[in-house]
Amino acid sequence: MPPKRKAASAVQGAVKSGRASAASTPGPATPRDLDSDDDDFGSPGQVDLPAEEDIQSAVDRFSLAHYQDQTVRGPVDAASRHFGNGRRDFSYLNLKPDHKDRPIWIDPQRGRIILENFSALAETAKDFLITVAEPLSRPTFLHEYSLTTHSLYAAISVGLQASDIIATLDRFSKTELPSSIRAFIANSTSAYGKVKLVIKNTKYYVESSDPEVLQKLLKDPVIGPCRVQGTDITTTTSNMQSVVIPGTSNAAGVQQVKPSDKSQEDVPPEQAQPENAMQALREDDDDDNSEAVHAFEIPDSAVETVQKRCLTIQFPILEEYDFRNDDRNANLEIDLKPNTQIRSYQEKSLSKMFGNGRAKSGIIVLPCGAGKTLVGITAACTIKKGCIVLCTSTMSAHQWRQEFLKWSNIHPKDITVFTAEKKDKFEGNTGIIVTTYPMVTQSGKRAYDSQKMMDFLTSREWGLMLLDEVHVVPANIFRKVSSHIKSHSKLGLTATLLREDDKIGDLNFLIGPKLYEANWMELSEQGHIAKVQCAEVWCPMTTEFYDEYLRTNDRGLKANLYIMNPRKIQACQFLINYHEQRGDKIIVFSDNVYALKEVALALGKAYICGATGNNERIRILENFMYNPNIKTVFLSKIGDTSLDLPEATCLIQISSHYGSRRQEAQRLGRILRAKRRNDEGFNAFFYSLVSKDTTEMYYSTKRQAFLVDQGYSFKVITQLAGMEQMEGLVFNSAQLRRELLQKVIVDTEAKRGMDDEDATDDLFYAKGRKRGVRRTAGTLGELSGGQDMAYIEQRKSANKSLKKNNKQSDFFKKHYRDIARNKANAQQ
Numbered sequence: 001m002p003p004k005r006k007a008a009s010a011v012q013g014a015v016k017s018g019r020a021s022a023a024s025t026p027g028p029a030t031p032r033d034l035d036s037d038d039d040d041f042g043s044p045g046q047v048d049l050p051a052e053e054d055i056q057s058a059v060d061r062f063s064l065a066h067y068q069d070q071t072v073r074g075p076v077d078a079a080s081r082h083f084g085n086g087r088r089d090f091s092y093l094n095l096k097p098d099h100k101d102r103p104i105w106i107d108p109q110r111g112r113i114i115l116e117n118f119s120a121l122a123e124t125a126k127d128f129l130i131t132v133a134e135p136l137s138r139p140t141f142l143h144e145y146s147l148t149t150h151s152l153y154a155a156i157s158v159g160l161q162a163s164d165i166i167a168t169l170d171r172f173s174k175t176e177l178p179s180s181i182r183a184f185i186a187n188s189t190s191a192y193g194k195v196k197l198v199i200k201n202t203k204y205y206v207e208s209s210d211p212e213v214l215q216k217l218l219k220d221p222v223i224g225p226c227r228v229q230g231t232d233i234t235t236t237t238s239n240m241q242s243v244v245i246p247g248t249s250n251a252a253g254v255q256q257v258k259p260s261d262k263s264q265e266d267v268p269p270e271q272a273q274p275e276n277a278m279q280a281l282r283e284d285d286d287d288d289n290s291e292a293v294h295a296f297e298i299p300d301s302a303v304e305t306v307q308k309r310c311l312t313i314q315f316p317i318l319e320e321y322d323f324r325n326d327d328r329n330a331n332l333e334i335d336l337k338p339n340t341q342i343r344s345y346q347e348k349s350l351s352k353m354f355g356n357g358r359a360k361s362g363i364i365v366l367p368c369g370a371g372k373t374l375v376g377i378t379a380a381c382t383i384k385k386g387c388i389v390l391c392t393s394t395m396s397a398h399q400w401r402q403e404f405l406k407w408s409n410i411h412p413k414d415i416t417v418f419t420a421e422k423k424d425k426f427e428g429n430t431g432i433i434v435t436t437y438p439m440v441t442q443s444g445k446r447a448y449d450s451q452k453m454m455d456f457l458t459s460r461e462w463g464l465m466l467l468d469e470v471h472v473v474p475a476n477i478f479r480k481v482s483s484h485i486k487s488h489s490k491l492g493l494t495a496t497l498l499r500e501d502d503k504i505g506d507l508n509f510l511i512g513p514k515l516y517e518a519n520w521m522e523l524s525e526q527g528h529i530a531k532v533q534c535a536e537v538w539c540p541m542t543t544e545f546y547d548e549y550l551r552t553n554d555r556g557l558k559a560n561l562y563i564m565n566p567r568k569i570q571a572c573q574f575l576i577n578y579h580e581q582r583g584d585k586i587i588v589f590s591d592n593v594y595a596l597k598e599v600a601l602a603l604g605k606a607y608i609c610g611a612t613g614n615n616e617r618i619r620i621l622e623n624f625m626y627n628p629n630i631k632t633v634f635l636s637k638i639g640d641t642s643l644d645l646p647e648a649t650c651l652i653q654i655s656s657h658y659g660s661r662r663q664e665a666q667r668l669g670r671i672l673r674a675k676r677r678n679d680e681g682f683n684a685f686f687y688s689l690v691s692k693d694t695t696e697m698y699y700s701t702k703r704q705a706f707l708v709d710q711g712y713s714f715k716v717i718t719q720l721a722g723m724e725q726m727e728g729l730v731f732n733s734a735q736l737r738r739e740l741l742q743k744v745i746v747d748t749e750a751k752r753g754m755d756d757e758d759a760t761d762d763l764f765y766a767k768g769r770k771r772g773v774r775r776t777a778g779t780l781g782e783l784s785g786g787q788d789m790a791y792i793e794q795r796k797s798a799n800k801s802l803k804k805n806n807k808q809s810d811f812f813k814k815h816y817r818d819i820a821r822n823k824a825n826a827q828q
């Protein structure tokens with residue numbers, strides 16, 4: 001089916017206005033250059049689209065490297081090695097005379113696009129780039145995007161044509177568009193949309209309106225054998241129709257419940273936004289042509305293989321759901337409530353999903369606290385078929401149900417929760433089930449009612465599958481989910497499409513391409529998420545801690561030393577004090593559960609970790625939210641995601657998971673939804689405390705990479721003015737610091753030998769970790785307890801009893817007395 005041109009009028013509108021503004025900018029840009037419809041490039045006739053070709057040549061064309069310019073490079077000289085010995089010398093790309101007025105430059109080898117964010121055309125160019133390319137980095141002045149086959153497929157799927165993309169990129173580009181990029185765009189997009197994967201009667205079919213394409217697939221050595229013999233069918237399908245737009249400017253194609261006094265027809269036409277892509281679709285979709293479609297069946301087990309292979313041979317398989325023509329599955333009574341207004345970026349993201357009037361599967365990326373839940377609910381209200389929502393925990397499953405009831409008019413009986421405790425089915429023909437990933441993927445024998453519920457889920461077709469927090473779920477879990485549950489469309493939601501293990505690419509074919517990624521800075525400028533001041537506080541190690549840090553080879557002890565560095569604890573105390581006085585509510589994060597407990601107790605604050613019981617968690621969180629005297633709570637990594645504490649306005653991180661960019665972003669997310677974010681001059685604060693000259697510094701820089709790409713800048717604070725003079729500063733004598741050091745060493749050793757009740761929380765003592773022989777340098781004096789070093793038995797049982805006995809010593813007596821006192825204070 002040919003892509004529809006008008007569907008992309010939002011983007012094209014932006015491009016047009018870009019042309020207009022370019023024409024009005026001073027400088028040598030001529031109207032013909034920037035504003036002319038008489039394009040030099042980009043008319044379909046001039047794009048060198050391949051004619052007939054075999055599968056192998058399609059495979060060869062897949063990589064951008066295939067399109068490299070064959071331009072002769074300049075002579076190799078002494079500086080050449082800095083430019084890949086001439087390979088990265090792009091001086092052959094001639095700048096246009098008016099290049100200063102054009103905002104982008106494109107790397108002909110890697111498809112990277114650099115945008116000058118200070119250009120007068122930046123806004124218009126950004127609107128376009130977000131549609132055709134993937135944002136990589138968006139700090140203040142220069143943005144970086146990447147043209148990929150996936151991003152180009154996404155652009156085509158909202159109705160742009162290769163010629164539009166080429167022409168517009170060329171207009172914005174400082175140099176003539178490299179021929180490698182032109183060919184890459186033309187060829188990557190030429191086969192898009194020719195092959196589809198559809199579900200009919202709970203069976204998967206590969207479908208195309210071009211019989212020759214199907215023949216090619218059937219001849220392919222991987223796809224051919226997957227066909228279920230004797231299942232070929234030919235049907236007719238009607239062309240795209242517009243998604244119903246009730247006329248509200250914020251609808252994004254969503255049917256909203258109308259207030260009773262206002263019928264849909266009452267809405268004056270001027271309220272409809274002309275630049276709304278969905279609106280354009282509605283105008284466009286009167287031509288309702290039918291066409292013949294040919295299909296063959298593939299077994300469930302072959303779906304992923306076929307999807308992967310199709311991607312490799314450049315016939316990307318499209319998962320689209322023509323929900324309005326689905327008469328087989330019952331319609332669900334669901335609309336947004338009349339007072340529900342979705343925000344512009346939520347609308348934009350949904351217009352990418354429903355850009356051509358059908359539901360495309362894919363992933364929407366919005367910052368934490370930007371309202372992914374409402375985006376999911378709006379998608380369900382658009383499709384209006386059975387919907388299954390998968391969450392990461394039982395708590396968030398219940399939250400999702402509540403949000404559905406809050407924002408939509410769904411009948412409470414039509415939305416049920418399937419968790420270990422609750423296994424209700426909806427009563428009507430269709431409905432919504434909210435469940436968790438483990439509930440549907442758990443292997444082994446299930447309880448009777450759980451099995452019955454699973455049979456219910458697997459025996460029917462679902463219109464939409466909403467996948468919350470897609471970034472945390474391993475690919476094999478998705479495989480299980482999709483093989484168990486048949487859904488016509490899938491929408492993944494996340495704030496951080498990041499994995500340190502590079503597995504994120506798997507989501508491309510398991511769910512679909514990234515449909516939309518919002519700009520964090522833009523949303524915070526608009527007040528949808530809080531503005532945050534980020535700072536990295538460098539805490540020097542005390543001499544005795546640093547000596548031990550340098551001496552030991554034990555990674556666990558090293559980590560405990562830089563985390564428990566007394567100067568860091570003092571900085572934490574000082575910052576808590578400072579922000580409590582300002583009226584902030586503070587969350588202190590520590591991945592290391594040992595440090596979490598010790599520091600919380602030392603500072604007399606409450607903490608929550610994996611081992612904290614549910615009732616106690618609720619009690620602590622409620623106190624944090626509603627008790628004006630409880631202003632600080634310590635959280636282990638269980639608080640990283642899905643915790644809604646809009647009261648929190650300040651974060652202090654004392655230990656974290658190595659270089660995890662995702663965790664850093666998720667933690668920052670806990671304050672992005674701060675209630676007070678729209679107060680005049682309000683700022684939230686995010687402090688990361690790191691021990692100077694230790695490996696923690698290296699990890700810290702890595703962790704910040706994602707946020708820096710989103711435009712956040714981290715101030716480095718080397719000294720907290722006034723800290724030394726603070727009254728009641730902990731560990732403020734050499735004796736106390738030495739005692740703390742002893743305790744850290746003893747506890748590290750003791751804990752190594754014991755089963756850790758917080759193993760799920762604690763990265764350094766994860767269960768199953770092998771112990772090796774450890775040899776450390778030391779003196780006899782140290783061994784005998786001189787110089788504040790403690791004697792440590794290496795046998796497990798001895799360690800336990802040593803610790804027990806140690807409780808009787810003066811040091812431990814005092815220590816445990818302090819803990820008890822702090823605990824009592826925290827509970828008051």
Ligand SMILES: Nc1ncnc2c1ncn2[C@@H]1O[C@H](COP(=O)(O)OP(=O)(O)OP(=O)(O)O)[C@@H](O)[C@H]1O
Binds near residue numbers: 368371644669673
């Ligand atoms: N269009 C809207 N109008 C009013 N409030 C909204 C809108 N969209 C979202 N919100 C509110 O913003 C807050 C954050 O929403 P939500 O919990 O869905 O964020 P999230 O993106 O899922 O965050 P996280 O990634 O941290 O889970 C909620 O209180 C929600 O009610």
